[in-house]
Amino acid sequence: MSIKIITVSRQFGSGGRSIAKQLADKLGFDYYDKEIIENVALETGFSKEYIERKGEEAPGKTVFSYGFESQTIPGIMNGMTTHDYLWTAQRKIICNIADSGNPCVIVGRSSDYILRDRDDVLNVFIHADMPFRTDRIVRLYGESEKKPEKRLMDKDKKRAANHKHFTDLQWGYAPNYDMSLNSGRIGIDKCVEILYEVVKNS
Amino acid sequence: MSIKIITVSRQFGSGGRSIAKQLADKLGFDYYDKEIIENVALETGFSKEYIERKGEEAPGKTVFSYGFESQTIPGIMNGMTTHDYLWTAQRKIICNIADSGNPCVIVGRSSDYILRDRDDVLNVFIHADMPFRTDRIVRLYGESEKKPEKRLMDKDKKRAANHKHFTDLQWGYAPNYDMSLNSGRIGIDKCVEILYEVVKNS
Numbered sequence: 001m002s003i004k005i006i007t008v009s010r011q012f013g014s015g016g017r018s019i020a021k022q023l024a025d026k027l028g029f030d031y032y033d034k035e036i037i038e039n040v041a042l043e044t045g046f047s048k049e050y051i052e053r054k055g056e057e058a059p060g061k062t063v064f065s066y067g068f069e070s071q072t073i074p075g076i077m078n079g080m081t082t083h084d085y086l087w088t089a090q091r092k093i094i095c096n097i098a099d100s101g102n103p104c105v106i107v108g109r110s111s112d113y114i115l116r117d118r119d120d121v122l123n124v125f126i127h128a129d130m131p132f133r134t135d136r137i138v139r140l141y142g143e144s145e146k147k148p149e150k151r152l153m154d155k156d157k158k159r160a161a162n163h164k165h166f167t168d169l170q171w172g173y174a175p176n177y178d179m180s181l182n183s184g185r186i187g188i189d190k191c192v193e194i195l196y197e198v199v200k201n202s
Numbered sequence: 203m204s205i206k207i208i209t210v211s212r213q214f215g216s217g218g219r220s221i222a223k224q225l226a227d228k229l230g231f232d233y234y235d236k237e238i239i240e241n242v243a244l245e246t247g248f249s250k251e252y253i254e255r256k257g258e259e260a261p262g263k264t265v266f267s268y269g270f271e272s273q274t275i276p277g278i279m280n281g282m283t284t285h286d287y288l289w290t291a292q293r294k295i296i297c298n299i300a301d302s303g304n305p306c307v308i309v310g311r312s313s314d315y316i317l318r319d320r321d322d323v324l325n326v327f328i329h330a331d332m333p334f335r336t337d338r339i340v341r342l343y344g345e346s347e348k349k350p351e352k353r354l355m356d357k358d359k360k361r362a363a364n365h366k367h368f369t370d371l372q373w374g375y376a377p378n379y380d381m382s383l384n385s386g387r388i389g390i391d392k393c394v395e396i397l398y399e400v401v402k403n404s
Binding site: 011122125127170172173174175177178179180181182185186190194197198201 | 213324327329372374375376377379380381382383384387388392396399400403
């Protein structure tokens with residue numbers, strides 16, 4: 001197997017996280033998702049919730065984040081904005097995971113871009129049509145005040161803006177990944193199987 | 203098999219056409235590529251070369267096409283521009299192929315968009331990194347005055363602009379397809395195998 005690391009980027013509600021987890025289990029690879037946030041929290045002292053929220057924002061683009069953009073903790077953040085500081089801490093953690101040499105699956109957090117210079121990484125993007133995703137998020141996370149379509153669009157928009165801000169790449173543009181799969185059309189189990197075969201035969 | 207039609211869009215030099223042909227052979231499906239151009243030529247009277255060129259232009263965007271944009275053949279083209287007339291003829295041919303009920307693979311020509319209302323279609327996008335593609339086009343089509351990188355970029359740009367013009371969709375954006383594969387990374391044979399399995403098990 002020449003592929004040791006799989007990064008999984010995903011549209012909200014597409015089942016990308018489930019695919020990543022099942023794939024890691026099937027391959028016997030380590031799995032990193034919330035674990036990265038936990039490590040960033042340990043490293044920086046910010047709460048997991050705060051880091052998670054910041055990680056899905058477009059820096060300087062929201063009314064709420066705007067006021068904080070220029071705030072730094074002197075002597076610790078080296079004059080960086082909170083977004084840049086958290087990105088840097090997260091990047092370091094992802095690089096350390098990759099450098100450890102243990103095969104793994106990493107969900108999101110622009111890990112595709114962060115690990116772009118390695119040749120043992122397979123970058124995957126999981127997407128699905130709106131009805132598949134709305135049905136899924138209502139089933140998994142329940143109803144909320146916002147319509148599910150609006151929740152999906154807001155989340156995807158933020159992920160795309162955050163990715164663009166730090167990588168200058170378009171989130172979801174096929175040539176930026178090795179494989180992009182429509183989980184609603186192909187099925188979650190079949191996506192896992194396809195990815196498993198590609199990695200096993202690499 | 204619920205999938206009866208596979209559309210294959212592809213970056214120039216990615217081997218998308220080879221994948222489409224091998225997949226059609228393996229499935230025993232009909233294969234449509236240049237055949238569509240030949241049918242458009244029969245239907246409209248324009249030469250194959252002219253149709254092929256027009257099909258990869260962004261209407262109204264090139265210096266050469268600009269002058270012809272408003273030219274129509276009275277009584278035949280119903281006041282349409284050449285681009286629109288050819289698009290309409292091509293659309294009709296693609297719809298007829300699909301409606302014939304014979305399983306098939308169709309290469310390019312925005313057939314993914316044209317057949318968007320059918321539920322028996324799998325839309326595929328094939329892409330690859332620049333070195334894989336430059337190497338491939340030089341090997342297949344030989345050298346030319348233009349550098350291979352420039353040839354690739356020009357061709358892709360025109361395909362994207364033509365697709366955007368007629369469909370208002372972004373060419374190469376993963377969520378517009380069911381599967382997008384990096385043929386350079388995964389390998390042409392493996393791409394065929396993955397697609398074959400997905401169609402056979404559908």
